[in-house]
Amino acid sequence: MARKSMGKKKKLYLIVEKLRKYPKENSRNKRKYNFTDPTALRALRIHRHLRALENDILEHSQNGNGKRDISLKRDSKSEQVVICIKNDEVHCFRVAYLSPLEFSILRKNRKVANVLRKCKAWKDVA
Secondary structure (H helix, E strand, O other), X not given: OHHHHHHHHHHHHHHHHHHHHOHHHOOHHHHHHHOOOXXXXXXXXXXXXXXXXXXXXXXXXXXXXXXXXXXXXXXXXXXXXXXXXXXXXXXXXXXXXXXXXXXXXXXXXXXXXXXXXXXXXXXXXX
């Protein structure tokens, strides 16, 4: 049983990586028949989540005015990576819990990886 779940996870993250590698090929018209499989739909959700998180992180680096702060930590119970983006401009936090695989996929974007390297507690997570 564990072997099947590992195979599904591997398939899930392969789909996520393909979506991130070729984003232009995933137009709305193609999605209708591409994503009928529940695993593919989950991969699409993960892809969108990572893309939105990536945009927030890159927006942080472009502002550069100190109104945003990013911190990283590893949750010891679940082994997930917690990314917290604090925005002082609108007084809010964005907290994202990522699996180690999702975090490694996020770091494949060099611009995002450079911003995350400058974050608090980077050494505890990387």
